Amino acid sequence: MFGLNKKDTSLLLVVAVLTLCAPFILNPFPTDSGMAQFNAGYPDLMQRFVIFGIFAVGFNILFGLTGYLSFGHAAFLGVGSYSAVWMFKLLSMNVLPAIILSVIVAGLFALLIGFVSLRRSGIYFSILTLAFAQMSFNLAYSVLTPITNGETGLQLTLDDPRILGVSATADGSIPVTSLFGLEMRSTYEMAVGGWNFQFSAGYYLCAIIMLISFYIAVRIFRSPFGLMLRAVKCNQNRMRYTGLNTRPYTLAAFVISGMYAGLAGGLMASMDPLAGAERMQWTASGEVVLMTILGGAGTLIGPVLGAGFIKYFENIFSKINDNVLHQWFSWLPDGLEDFVVFVIHPFIGKGWALTLGLLFMAVVIFLPGGLVEGGQRLRNVFSRDKAKDDGTHAPKSHPAE
Amino acid sequence: MDAILLQILNGLDKGSAYALIALGLTLIFGTLGVVNFAHGALFMIGAFCAVTVQRILNLSFETVDPTKTDFLGNPLKVQSPYVVDWFGADFGNAIIDWSVPIAILFAIPIMIFVGFAMERGLIKHFYKRPHADQILVTFGLAIVMQEIVKYFYGANPIPTGAPAAFRGSFDFGVLLGFDPNAVIYPYWRLIYFGFASVIIGGVFSFLQFTTFGMVVRAGMADRETVGLLGIDIDKRFTFMFGLAAAVAGLAGVMYAPINSPNYHMGMDFLVLSFVVVVVGGMGSLPGAVAAGFLLGILESFASMNEIKSLIPGIDQIIIYVVAIIILLTRPRGLMGRKGVMEE
Numbered sequence: 089m090f091g092l093n094k095k096d097t098s099l100l101l102v103v104a105v106l107t108l109c110a111p112f113i114l115n116p117f118p119t120d121s122g123m124a125q126f127n128a129g130y131p132d133l134m135q136r137f138v139i140f141g142i143f144a145v146g147f148n149i150l151f152g153l154t155g156y157l158s159f160g161h162a163a164f165l166g167v168g169s170y171s172a173v174w175m176f177k178l179l180s181m182n183v184l185p186a187i188i189l190s191v192i193v194a195g196l197f198a199l200l201i202g203f204v205s206l207r208r209s210g211i212y213f214s215i216l217t218l219a220f221a222q223m224s225f226n227l228a229y230s231v232l233t234p235i236t237n238g239e240t241g242l243q244l245t246l247d248d249p250r251i252l253g254v255s256a257t258a259d260g261s262i263p264v265t266s267l268f269g270l271e272m273r274s275t276y277e278m279a280v281g282g283w284n285f286q287f288s289a290g291y292y293l294c295a296i297i298m299l300i301s302f303y304i305a306v307r308i309f310r311s312p313f314g315l316m317l318r319a320v321k322c323n324q325n326r327m328r329y330t331g332l333n334t335r336p337y338t339l340a341a342f343v344i345s346g347m348y349a350g351l352a353g354g355l356m357a358s359m360d361p362l363a364g365a366e367r368m369q370w371t372a373s374g375e376v377v378l379m380t381i382l383g384g385a386g387t388l389i390g391p392v393l394g395a396g397f398i399k400y401f402e403n404i405f406s407k408i409n410d411n412v413l414h415q416w417f418s419w420l421p422d423g424l425e426d427f428v429v430f431v432i433h434p435f436i437g438k439g440w441a442l443t444l445g446l447l448f449m450a451v452v453i454f455l456p457g458g459l460v461e462g463g464q465r466l467r468n469v470f471s472r473d474k475a476k477d478d479g480t481h482a483p484k485s486h487p488a489e
Numbered sequence: 490m491d492a493i494l495l496q497i498l499n500g501l502d503k504g505s506a507y508a509l510i511a512l513g514l515t516l517i518f519g520t521l522g523v524v525n526f527a528h529g530a531l532f533m534i535g536a537f538c539a540v541t542v543q544r545i546l547n548l549s550f551e552t553v554d555p556t557k558t559d560f561l562g563n564p565l566k567v568q569s570p571y572v573v574d575w576f577g578a579d580f581g582n583a584i585i586d587w588s589v590p591i592a593i594l595f596a597i598p599i600m601i602f603v604g605f606a607m608e609r610g611l612i613k614h615f616y617k618r619p620h621a622d623q624i625l626v627t628f629g630l631a632i633v634m635q636e637i638v639k640y641f642y643g644a645n646p647i648p649t650g651a652p653a654a655f656r657g658s659f660d661f662g663v664l665l666g667f668d669p670n671a672v673i674y675p676y677w678r679l680i681y682f683g684f685a686s687v688i689i690g691g692v693f694s695f696l697q698f699t700t701f702g703m704v705v706r707a708g709m710a711d712r713e714t715v716g717l718l719g720i721d722i723d724k725r726f727t728f729m730f731g732l733a734a735a736v737a738g739l740a741g742v743m744y745a746p747i748n749s750p751n752y753h754m755g756m757d758f759l760v761l762s763f764v765v766v767v768v769g770g771m772g773s774l775p776g777a778v779a780a781g782f783l784l785g786i787l788e789s790f791a792s793m794n795e796i797k798s799l800i801p802g803i804d805q806i807i808i809y810v811v812a813i814i815i816l817l818t819r820p821r822g823l824m825g826r827k828g829v830m831e832e
Binding site: 215216226227229371374439452 | 524611614618620621622624625626628629630631632633635636637640756760763764767771801802805806809810812813816817820
């Protein structure tokens with residue numbers, strides 16, 4: 089189906105079902121139960137899942153396939169956000185032109201940066217991209233203030249022209265983003281028993297775009313072009329000796345992944361029409377690296393898993409506080425309870441970044457293939473015909489999914 | 490003329506910090522071949538050593554002073570530091586005042602220990618892994634260190650004063666015959682520059698004039714042959730890692746009065762220091778130092794109003810622009826050695 093083999097088709101279908109049914113799947117606990125804080129089925133968070141999923145899938149096309157570790161990808165996300173917001177300010181509140189523009193602008197920006205950075209490889213490439221991203225961040229904060237609105241961030245105002253739309257709605261407020269009249273923030277709530285499922289138009293737009301971009305990523309992974317990129321990762325010198333110029337291939341991969349980042353930025357601005365320079369900071373670039381590695385670089389599903397995992401736990405861990413912990417461990421004897429809470433305390437709430445850092449180190453040290461490799465190892469442990477498997481399969485090829 | 494002199498001076502203190510961090514980074518890279526993204530965190534830990542020493546020296550007990558009352562008429566509680574109690578008012582207050590220089594003594598063993606622990610516990614296992622993995626694991630370690638410091642010290646910058654004797658500014662221009670107040674320069678920055686020069690000189694002469702340093706240099710050039718001569722080069726490289734950590738830590742301790750330490754100061758410096766290392770040339774110690782001062786001075790020149798009005802925003806991006814130009818025209822950096830990270 090769709091020009092994919094059977095395995096990829098089923099993977100795509102699984103992802104499709106998961107994303108489209110996310111409002112149910114992520115909402116397993118009734119609203120009034122104590123576990124309701126673990127629900128993630130509200131539009132804002134689900135949108136972040138898929139948007140960062142797109143970002144990570146795009147990053148993986150560069151890092152997973154070619155092995156070039158870019159530390160400046162957030163710049164493209166920021167550029168995408170800015171161009172989308174400008175589109176809302178100047179043209180109309182329709183998200184479609186905004187998203188298209190953000191992809192194009194991010195692509196052009198990536199072409200420029202990639203053209204220069206890809207002259208070098210390895211650590212030099214990482215540092216060059218880092219330098220470019222920090223440069224854009226600094227410029228967005230200082231000189232480019234007329235375009236980016238500096239520290240305040242770019243926001244919509246009532247006196248924006250909006251040629252094809254209205255500057256202000258009838259009741260004098262700023263119009264909201266929409267897709268041909270379908271408001272992005274409109275949400276349909278469905279109450280079933282104790283559950284409250286929310287279906288947001290914005291989320292479904294993001295989800296469908298993510299499915300399309302995931303599909304494109306699968307096609308890239310399976311195409312001759314993808315094979316060429318893997319060859320570059322394996323041994324670039326050998327490719328050069330065979331008379332092949334690898335630059336166009338790596339540059340194409342860089343631009344494609346930049347466009348994915350721009351798409352994510354555009355979607356982010358479409359869901360919430362503002363853009364700030366902090367989206368371009370190198371810590372933001374670091375975050376997408378974390379997502380990709382955590383999920384499994386070079387695999388198809390890994391980055392999506394990593395993005396979901398990080399965003400989910402970021403959200404949940406930040407919400408847990410000492411009171412919640414005391415509730416959980418109330419069955420322990422008093423002194424022990426306090427001790428356990430005391431031990432866990434640094435890792436929750438504001439300490440989430442600490443947990444993330446430790447987790448990330450653990451993954452890099454023990455599980456370089458990320459969650460996907462972890463899953464495969466678990467499956468190997470539990471599968472009965474392990475011995476047979478080991479005999480027939482080639483040793484340690486790239487994980488296929 | 491005086492404006493140029495002032496900018497050169499202004500560039501020196503930032504340049505010294507860049508040079509010290511870049512020197513440590515290069516030591517680690519040149520000896521162990523590891524790209525250490527946690528080096529900025531070591532700088533930050535150094536700065537927090539200064540904060541810690543200041544806090545320890547300021548530990549005080551409360552006494553009720555019957556002679557004074559607050560505005561409600563209650564007897565006033567007076568905080569008096571233990572140090573003052575033990576050593577008397579003069580000497581005790583002097584110790585508190587000099588907490589930053591004292592922190593140097595305190596920071597050296599701590600930083601060496603942190604360096605050893607890092608190398609033996611973590612980095613050792615990453616020699617044979619790709620550079621990307623080294624970057625990633627040290628990046629994770631940097632996040633962890635940062636968060637631990639944030640947990641204990643909070644997210645706000647903590648002002649850490651220099652000794653009162655060095656708080657003023659030095660009128661440099663008068664010495665050279667300019668108008669008074671044309672070229673004034675804070676004493677502490679001057680001291681920072683001097684301190685950095687001493688450390689840099691110390692590291693270089695250690696490598697150049699001691700047998701240990703000679704072996705290390707030989708190991709940098711050809712690790713295998715040194716190993717074949719029956720020298721345990723790994724042990725010496727571990728020591729060099731500790732030394733690099735100590736250099737970064739001391740840079741941090743002394744930087745605390747210039748810029749109040751906060752938990753992400755290391756990351757801000759790290760990005761720039763990497764740029765410095767690359768401009769200087771991977772694996773070249775003199776290159777790292779020269780590039781550190783060069784970029785520090787360039788940065789302060791770019792923030793002159795005359796230049797800013799010519800090219801707006803140049804002060805924000807000058808370092809990156811220079812790095813990009815250098816990397817594209819002289820891929821090995823200013824003084825890069827042949828054969829080091831040439832891919």
